[in-house]
Amino acid sequence: MSRPAAALLLALLASGLAWLPGAAVSATAAAAAPAAGPASVVLEDLSATELRARINAGTTTVLIPIGGTEQNGPHMALGKHNQRVKLLATRIAERLGHTVVAPVIAYVPEGAISPPTQHMRWTGTISIPEAAFEAMLEGAVRSLRQHGFLDLVLLADHGGTLKNTEHVAARLNREFAASAGGRPSVGPATPAKPGAQPAARVHALAEYYQVTQTDYVEALKARGFTPDEIGRHAGLADTSLMLATDPSMVRMDVATARPRGAQDGVTGDPRRASAELGRLGTERIVEASVAALTARLRERGR
Numbered sequence: 001m002s003r004p005a006a007a008l009l010l011a012l013l014a015s016g017l018a019w020l021p022g023a024a025v026s027a028t029a030a031a032a033a034p035a036a037g038p039a040s041v042v043l044e045d046l047s048a049t050e051l052r053a054r055i056n057a058g059t060t061t062v063l064i065p066i067g068g069t070e071q072n073g074p075h076m077a078l079g080k081h082n083q084r085v086k087l088l089a090t091r092i093a094e095r096l097g098h099t100v101v102a103p104v105i106a107y108v109p110e111g112a113i114s115p116p117t118q119h120m121r122w123t124g125t126i127s128i129p130e131a132a133f134e135a136m137l138e139g140a141v142r143s144l145r146q147h148g149f150l151d152l153v154l155l156a157d158h159g160g161t162l163k164n165t166e167h168v169a170a171r172l173n174r175e176f177a178a179s180a181g182g183r184p185s186v187g188p189a190t191p192a193k194p195g196a197q198p199a200a201r202v203h204a205l206a207e208y209y210q211v212t213q214t215d216y217v218e219a220l221k222a223r224g225f226t227p228d229e230i231g232r233h234a235g236l237a238d239t240s241l242m243l244a245t246d247p248s249m250v251r252m253d254v255a256t257a258r259p260r261g262a263q264d265g266v267t268g269d270p271r272r273a274s275a276e277l278g279r280l281g282t283e284r285i286v287e288a289s290v291a292a293l294t295a296r297l298r299e300r301g302r
Contacts, residue, residue, distance in 0.1 A: 041101055042086075042090060043062070043101060043102050043103065051100070051147075056148075059098045059100060060149050061098060061099040061100075061150070061153065061297070062102055062144050064140055064144070064154050065104045065105070066154060066157060066161055066165065067081035067082030067083075067085045067157050068106065068107075068157070069081075069082065069110075070125045072234045072238070073234035073255075073264055073266035074265075074266075075255035075258060076238075077249035078125070079249065081157045083242075084242060085156075085157035086101070086104050088245065088286060092155075095286065096290055096294070102140065102144060105136060108128065108160070109128060109129065109133050109161070110127035110160075119265070130164060137154065138172065141168070145176070150199070150302070151201055151302065152202045152203070154169060154203065155205055155289070156209055159209050162206055166204045169203065169204040173201060176200045176201070177199060201296075203296055205289060205292060207289055207292040208288070208289045216237060216285075217230055219281075219284070220280070228268070228269065229268060231269065233265070233266065233267040233268070234265065234267065234268065235268015236269055236271075236273050237268065237277075237281065239270035239273035240274055240276075240277040240278035240280075240281065243274060244276075244281070244282045247275060250273075252273070255273065256271050
């Protein structure tokens with residue numbers, strides 16, 4: 001059938017169907033029905049009205065992913081932490097339910113700037129003072145609490161920021177408990193004063209990072225890899241995690257050609273890294289984080 005003939009047939013069918021009982025009503029209802037909001041758990045994907053509707057419906061837990069922009073050897077992109085924590089936070093939120101993921105905090109303390117120390121000795125690393133970092137975390141938490149989130153989770157992919165998340169959580173939890181008229185909400189929420197916000201709680205979820213230094217390392221050792229190969233930064237473990245989350249950020253040809261012992265910011269040996277090995281870690285990160293946060297929410301009666 002030619003295109004003009006097909007178009008004519010469709011037009012005739014449409015005009016005939018319009019006379020069927022209820023057809024006009026159905027068409028009008030379909031046009032008037034509001035579009036379903038996106039299923040994404042990522043805050044940046046939602047409009048303000050969509051997010052407000054979710055909060056009103058009980059989505060009051062928010063994950064605040066903390067990455068870092070730093071050197072990761074010659075074979076891995078500078079945004080490793082940022083991309084990895086966003087992807088894993090999304091999986092955690094999907095598993096938990098009633099949870100959204102805030103934008104990644106990409107600037108963290110990485111050493112002195114001048115003269116440079118730690119990762120600042122390599123090109124591309126961005127470092128901010130610890131006081132500025134903690135102030136940024138506090139601002140993010142206060143903003144999200146103002147909008148109605150009650151459980152605010154600091155999720156650090158960068159081990160060096162764990163102490164900062166604990167400092168911020170402790171300070172804000174004392175303040176939030178006082179403003180809600182009771183003790184820190186480690187158990188069922190304390191009744192709030194009239195006109196006060198419900199008791200919010202900040203969680204520095206150390207379990208997210210700790211499992212990469214414990215269970216994941218043991219799983220790699222059980223497969224015959226040595227501690228020197230596993231490494232602590234951009235080695236086999238770290239590179240494998242990235243291959244399992246976003247392989248586009250890894251240059252395995254560079255990793256395999258890299259001389260062992262090179263002074264290039266790598267601690268470990270990434271040459272035998274693989275996505276399969278990385279999944280041993282990502283699965284443990286998600287499982288440990290979900291279990292720990294579920295337990296904390298249950299303690300709060302939520």
